[in-house]
Amino acid sequence: MQLRPFLKRKIQIQPVSKYRLAWAALGLCVGLSLGSVLAWLGAGALTSTAVAVVGLLTGPAFGRFLASSVVLPGLCAAGRHRAMLTAVAPLWAAGFFAFAALLLDWAGLAVYGFACCAAAALALALQQAGLGRSERFRNMLAAGLIVASVIAGLALFYQGVFVHDAAQYRAQLMSIFSDRDLVFYDNVCLNDVFRTYNPFPHGSARYMGTCLAEFPFWLAGIATQALRGLSGTAAVRNAPTDIALMVTAAGSVFYGAAGLVLCWIFLRHWFSRGASLAAVLLCVWASPLPFFMFSWNGWPHPISFCLVAAFLVFWVKTRESTAACRWAGLGMLAGMIALVRPVDAITCTVAFPDLVRLFGRGRLGVTCLSVFILAAAAAFLPQMVLWKAVSGAWLSTPYAEVGDRFRWLHPDVAGLLFSPERHGLVAWHPVFAVGLAGLVLFIKKDRQTALAATGAVLAAVYVLSSWSVWWTGTGFGNRFFIGFLPLFGLGLARLAELFMARIGVAWTAAVGGALAAGNLLLMCAYLVQAVPQGIPEDSLVTDRVFSFVDLARFMLGTGRCFAAALTEGALGQGPPVPGRLIDAVRCGDAAGAAEVLVFCGVAALGIAFLTRAIVAFFSLPGRIRAEAERAFPVVGAALAIAASAWIAFACKRPGESARFSRLEFEPAVIDRMSGPFNAPVLCPFPVTAVDVINALQYAHGTAQGEPVAVITVTDAGGASYAKTLRAGIDTAETSFLRPEHAAALRHGIEGLEIARARMCRAFSLRRYPLLVFRSTFDLPEPTVIRSVRIEYVSDSGRMTIEDVFVRDFQCR
Numbered sequence: 001m002q003l004r005p006f007l008k009r010k011i012q013i014q015p016v017s018k019y020r021l022a023w024a025a026l027g028l029c030v031g032l033s034l035g036s037v038l039a040w041l042g043a044g045a046l047t048s049t050a051v052a053v054v055g056l057l058t059g060p061a062f063g064r065f066l067a068s069s070v071v072l073p074g075l076c077a078a079g080r081h082r083a084m085l086t087a088v089a090p091l092w093a094a095g096f097f098a099f100a101a102l103l104l105d106w107a108g109l110a111v112y113g114f115a116c117c118a119a120a121a122l123a124l125a126l127q128q129a130g131l132g133r134s135e136r137f138r139n140m141l142a143a144g145l146i147v148a149s150v151i152a153g154l155a156l157f158y159q160g161v162f163v164h165d166a167a168q169y170r171a172q173l174m175s176i177f178s179d180r181d182l183v184f185y186d187n188v189c190l191n192d193v194f195r196t197y198n199p200f201p202h203g204s205a206r207y208m209g210t211c212l213a214e215f216p217f218w219l220a221g222i223a224t225q226a227l228r229g230l231s232g233t234a235a236v237r238n239a240p241t242d243i244a245l246m247v248t249a250a251g252s253v254f255y256g257a258a259g260l261v262l263c264w265i266f267l268r269h270w271f272s273r274g275a276s277l278a279a280v281l282l283c284v285w286a287s288p289l290p291f292f293m294f295s296w297n298g299w300p301h302p303i304s305f306c307l308v309a310a311f312l313v314f315w316v317k318t319r320e321s322t323a324a325c326r327w328a329g330l331g332m333l334a335g336m337i338a339l340v341r342p343v344d345a346i347t348c349t350v351a352f353p354d355l356v357r358l359f360g361r362g363r364l365g366v367t368c369l370s371v372f373i374l375a376a377a378a379a380f381l382p383q384m385v386l387w388k389a390v391s392g393a394w395l396s397t398p399y400a401e402v403g404d405r406f407r408w409l410h411p412d413v414a415g416l417l418f419s420p421e422r423h424g425l426v427a428w429h430p431v432f433a434v435g436l437a438g439l440v441l442f443i444k445k446d447r448q449t450a451l452a453a454t455g456a457v458l459a460a461v462y463v464l465s466s467w468s469v470w471w472t473g474t475g476f477g478n479r480f481f482i483g484f485l486p487l488f489g490l491g492l493a494r495l496a497e498l499f500m501a502r503i504g505v506a507w508t509a510a511v512g513g514a515l516a517a518g519n520l521l522l523m524c525a526y527l528v529q530a531v532p533q534g535i536p537e538d539s540l541v542t543d544r545v546f547s548f549v550d551l552a553r554f555m556l557g558t559g560r561c562f563a564a565a566l567t568e569g570a571l572g573q574g575p576p577v578p579g580r581l582i583d584a585v586r587c588g589d590a591a592g593a594a595e596v597l598v599f600c601g602v603a604a605l606g607i608a609f610l611t612r613a614i615v616a617f618f619s620l621p622g623r624i625r626a627e628a629e630r631a632f633p634v635v636g637a638a639l640a641i642a643a644s645a646w647i648a649f650a651c652k653r654p655g656e657s658a659r660f661s662r663l664e665f666e667p668a669v670i671d672r673m674s675g676p677f678n679a680p681v682l683c684p685f686p687v688t689a690v691d692v693i694n695a696l697q698y699a700h701g702t703a704q705g706e707p708v709a710v711i712t713v714t715d716a717g718g719a720s721y722a723k724t725l726r727a728g729i730d731t732a733e734t735s736f737l738r739p740e741h742a743a744a745l746r747h748g749i750e751g752l753e754i755a756r757a758r759m760c761r762a763f764s765l766r767r768y769p770l771l772v773f774r775s776t777f778d779l780p781e782p783t784v785i786r787s788v789r790i791e792y793v794s795d796s797g798r799m800t801i802e803d804v805f806v807r808d809f810q811c812r
Helices: 003-010 017-035 039-058 061-071 076-080 082-103 106-129 135-157 165-177 185-189 209-228 242-248 251-267 273-285 289-295 301-317 324-340 342-361 364-391 413-418 430-444 447-465 479-503 505-527 548-556 559-567 577-587 590-617 622-650
Strands: 660-662 668-670 677-680 687-697 707-715 720-726 753-760 768-783 785-792 798-807
Touching (some): 106 273, 135 273, 135 289, 135 577, 135 590, 165 185, 165 622, 185 660, 209 301, 209 324, 242 590, 273 289, 273 505, 289 301, 289 479, 324 364, 342 364, 342 447, 342 479, 364 622, 413 447, 430 447, 430 479, 430 505, 447 479, 479 505, 505 548, 505 559, 668 785, 785 798
Antiparallel strands (some): 660 798, 668 798, 707 720, 707 785
16 A cells, blocks of 8 residues: 555645644644653654654655654544645744744744754855856865855864863873873872862773874974973973863864764765755764863764764775775774774774675675774774783773673663663753664665664764663763764765755755754753753752753753853863953953964964865875775774884883872861861772872962971871871961962962862953862881771861871872
8 A cells, every 4th residue: 555645545644844833833743742741652752753853854754644644643633634734834833933932032042043044045156156166166165165155163262171081081091191000099089179070990901092192292292381381380380381281172173073074075965065064064063072072072083083074085085996805994094983982983883784795706705804904903903002001901891990881681772772861862962863864865866875774873872882881971962973964864864965956056055054043042051051961969969860851951942051161161170262361351461362363373274284185195196095904904003013112112002019098088178176187098909109199279378388287197007107298398378379369379389299270260251270289108018907087177267177097109
């Protein structure tokens, strides 16, 4: 039975274009209203609404059937008579817009209006600009728009901060390449500001790929720190200046930009220039990618996205080749992806059908498979060497140590896709549902690639939903799927192609602008902690469940969050570029404003140069590109061997004696009146030192060398050891670098070990780092201690105690 005559006979709904908006509007309204009562029913309604809108706009009968039988149950009877449908349709539209008005504020409405109108106008302008021009000019025009999008994100949202996992990757990098030490105690434990819910696998190590990728930007940050030449503070360990952190964190922007250009080149193999560009712009603005490119820097996701796009471009450009060197290059890229995020290596399975065909040519298939595996192992070698040096095993599971594991028989697919409070993929980012629907339509264009890409996405859904932390812990949206964006891009480009043919370029761009606006508004709400962060933080626990209506409210109209995100930033780590410039102008800090502007200018030029280089490389003659592709596995293997050799021979290994333990207690504040701080020690092995992570407060007038506290350690036999902490020698004022305190301070910080530095603007117009110091008590001999007592003895000020560690090894 054909579906179209059946629908016309049963429901008599005419596929007239003027009714499409009414159907879509009512479907979205029904989905939102159901979400506040029944979350699972709301998820189903929203999902079917997305598919129905696609169907109504593209014209297939299945879309009309889905809109009629799933999204609008009970109201389909009105469609049996065209007159009744005509009468009710305006009421549906009015009801939807009235409902949306309750959620939208004027700022949010302005964001939506600007995004839709700007996208439509820009699409028409680009279409006209490319008429009659050469292929090279139109390619550079598309690449220029990608560059402009990245620069716009840099200018609006870039913060240059390392939080949560990114801080641990940076600490691991510093430990390996600066300290040449694999203990990770100094940089990871002592500087782990987010220790309460972000543990580090001390018996293993995090994945090495992110550290290697960020290494050149870390060197650039060190050079910037040296050139800036801040007297007294530039040489203070673990307290880099703002501009140095911004340079170090810029790797996220550059790798994301390179990934976007490579993704565009990959999509151009099947789609028009406009459809490919639309898909890439949706990837950069309607997904979690911009959050980790611009706001939370130093995470592995932009790097993985870039490597996945590079793998897919390499695969497409060499698809006709059967040479073994092709599979060596693909294996090298696959190993690099695994070195950053192993689960993202699932994307490499799109190349396996080509490998399967080679097995029909005798030994060629075996040879290519062997070369692929060997090249992947060579790229992954630094990680295995690091694990061997730290844990004694070539393979390790760093997340198992902190309690995360796979539950293969109990995947939570529904939560992964639809949970409104735990970063559901479709709930938070509808663009992924659109991309998956487009992948189904892509089958008609390239059956093998579409099936392989869909299989990779479904495999990722199963694997990631089996992970015990399927909601990704912390981070905007479901960040686990950022590495799969090039595969979703196939579906987005296919739908963009169909939409452009049916409703025109301007309307297609407007739809994309609306998706981007909703994503950006939700991202800004996340930045200012207005929506659940996905972490067990007491300040973010709400009295009720975060429903689909709450999620839609932030997507549709949180203009106040948008303004706050641009000026304040995330987690108190410092504002993005606009906020930095506003602060500099408010304080009359011309040098600070100039630093930010120079950084943005240099970064913009670097991104433009990088994009031009990538486009120019693929415009080279085929012979030159073939030579470069053959040289790539050799260069990659040489770099992997060099990194492995550095880890194996240049770094100090932890050894069996490198043990430490952190005392379990809540951060405490002590003064002369409150009494001493006491903490039991449940450490079974003898230790040689005690490290107290502390700082003074309101102690500006305390003189250099004046005693402020006494540490007393009691061993298992009852013997006691004591040490006096002195201002400016063992500890110091936490707001030492606050500009207004320079004249009031009577002690210094030269020679002190700064363990942690948090950017702050408390009681000041200027941002400054709150410093936390490490005070070390070296015991006369290895001792099994049972308690640590800290008594404040100064008449002024007080002391905050954040952490106490005991260890049995020497530390710098």
